[in-house]
Amino acid sequence: MREPAEARRRRILAVVQSRGSARVRDLAAELEVSVVTVRRDVEELARRGALRRGHGVVRPVVPVERTARPAAPYGRGDAVAVVVPERHAYLQETLHGARGVLEEAGIRIALHIAPQAAGAERPIVESALAGGARGLLIAPRWRGADEEDADARWLAETGVPTVLMERRPDRGGPLHAVDSVCSDHRYGVHLAVDHLVALGHRRILLAARDDSPTARAVRSAFARIAADRPEIEDWCVVLSAPATAPGRGAARPAPLDLAALLRERRATGALLHGDVDALMLVQQLADAGVRVPRDCSVVAYDDVVAALGSVPLTAVAPPKAEVGRAAAELLLRRLAFEHGTATVPEAVRRIELLPELKVRGSAQAPPAGGPLTDSRSASA
Known part of the structure; x- marks a missing residue:
């Protein structure tokens, strides 16, 4: 009405x-x-x-005394720019978390979707700021370290309160004084590995993407954790799909044959990042006659759609919406200082939130007959 x-x-x-x-x-x-x-x-x-x-x-008509201040501490009606990559369901959930906090505070969101091209975020941010955006929440794609380095300096000099979502600035780098909120992916990988080891798995592999800071954090964490667990007899890290590598112009690796790799490594457990790749690889295993979890236990990483497969996947669930909410709350504190309703600036914060493990039954004790083998790997 x-x-x-x-x-x-x-x-x-x-x-x-x-x-x-x-x-x-x-x-x-x-x-x-x-x-x-x-x-x-x-x-x-x-x-x-x-x-x-x-x-x-x-x-x-009668001038207001200057001691009277706006009732709203953030400038209700102000807009902030929110920039996230296209086709990234993980960060869409983060966006929803931020949206609730900002709208409740009376802040208008100007959402911008960055295409997959390298350097796409900078012109979008510059245009948003020229249009009057008072703050910035951003999750740059950063397919590789070179893109991260190229973006760091201009992002540190936007001139408005800025918070990074699901991105961890390098210590001592240009973004060291920029607020950030991200998931503790090392802890998330620990949850997955610990779950598989507790079930009795001793030969585990990671099939992961390599085209985002999250993917690189998962790969690095798995290598360190697996190497430090004396119970693990063998482990390896492979690319989950050719399209998930950041390089351009280089020879594209062959598609992953996960069933063959499991047999070659005699592995009984797998951590798969991200969800869509995990569901596709589980289907590939089924087509090859490998049953999950009877023949191979699987844990997915991301938990966006892991529960929706024909085999609901146990998954590490980063606190996606909570990351967005925490980032928005940091931005509100910065905006309050900008508007003069906070007299002391907030200290720069790097917030890490812990993922949790959603157990759904795609992982169980290793098969009684031992690791998967075939004629090609029997002597391995």
Whole structure:
């Protein structure tokens, strides 16, 4: 139901009297009506002598004492830019977490989807800031370390409060003084490996992507953790799919034959990153006659769609929505200082949130007959 004109005009008058001035376009955003509607309301209030009009600005008839401050600490109606990669369901959940916090605070979100091309985020951010965005939440794609290095300096100099989501700045690098919130992926990998080892698996492999900071963190963590676990007799890290490598122009690796690799390594457990690749690889195993979990136990990493497969997959679930919420809360603190409602700036924060393991039955004790073997690997 539309708000009656007189009720809307009373709200306009209350805002102007409490703040000392207000821009017409900000009033329109706060009231969720068109600029034309607000202009008409302002004209009517000015005709009655209730306020004074300026060029795009409205002021009360009696000047407000400068000690009176806006009721809202963040500049309600302000917009912040949120930049996430296209076709990235993981970060879409992070976006939803941030959205709830910002909208509750009266902050308008300007969502920007960055295409997969290298360097795509910079022009998007520059355009958003030129359009008036007061802050930035961003999850750069960073398919490789070179892209991360190229983006670090300009991101550190945006000139507005900025928070990185699911990205961990290098210590001492250009982004060392930028707030960030991410999942503790080392702990997530620990949960997966510990689950498999506790079930009795001693030969484990990781098939993972290699085209994002999360993927690289998972690969690195698995190598360190597996090497440090004395119970693990053999482990390896392979690319989950050719398209998940960041390199361009190089020879593309052959598609992963997971069933053959399991037999070659005599492995009984696998950690698969990310979810979509995990579901496809599990189907590949089924086509090759390898049953999950009877012949091979599987743990997925991401838990976006892992539960939806024909075999619901046990999965490491990073706190995706919580990352977005925490990032948005950090940004609000920065905006409060910018608006003068916080007198002391917040310390720069690097927040890590712990993933959890969702057990669904795709992992069990190794098969009684021992690791998978075939004629090619019997002597391995």
